Amino acid sequence: MSSDNEDYPEWSKKRRSKDPFFGDIDDMFREMEKMMDEKLKNFTDKVPKEYVKERKLPDGSTVKELGPFVYGYSMKIGADGKPEVQEFGNIKKGLKGAPQVKEEREPLVDIVETNEDVHVVAELPGVEKTDIKLHGTEDSLTISVDTPQYKYYKDVELPTKVKVKEANSTYKNGVLEVVLPKAEPENKPKGQPINIG
DSSP states (O other): OOOGGGGSOHHHHHTOOEETTTEEHHHHHHHHHHHHHHHHHHHHHTSOGGGEEEEEOTTSOEEEEEOOOOEEEEEEEOTTSOEEEEEEEEEEEOGGGOEEEEEEEEOOEEEEEOSSEEEEEEEOTTOOGGGEEEEEOSSEEEEEEEOSSOEEEEEEEOSSOBOGGGOEEEEETTEEEEEEEBOOOTTOOOOOOOOOO
16 A cells, blocks of 8 residues: 655655644645646746746756746825826736736836826836837827837826827936827817896
8 A cells, every 4th residue: 555655755754644624734735736836837828938038057957937027016196086006017917817928018107297288207127219119199198119128018098188299208217208288178168258137
């Protein structure tokens, strides 16, 4: 009769025990490992090939490396007093909660509105000014970078209509700032005298 202990390293055989409340603890750990292996395999199958690299070890064997993976969020209180959460990076929540890796990294973007302008500030580290492509409409701005080393992409919804043709932009130390003058309201209400009766 063979023992289940044959599948375990020596240190693990010493700690095998039955717990009256949880049953066989080692079985629980084995199930967790199996589940994590499956999740990791599903994740690595969906990773774009640009994020999979092989590295040769000193002993001649190779090891697979994945990444870089970036995920973060920024939170601020909006004008309406409600919190606004903005995610950035190249990992998004996919179907059924599984992470989805995108080829492009979504940069962290902040939008500041003044009386006259809308300022869009985006973090784009590691790129040259000539690599950045901007495309604007009266109510949105698209920022993109597509180089062998860096890929960024972000569609920014603007809080108000703007004059795209009068936009100015600067890029310094990895930070892009686009200043878009606000458009005049099309149907500006005209003043009417009111008679007092």
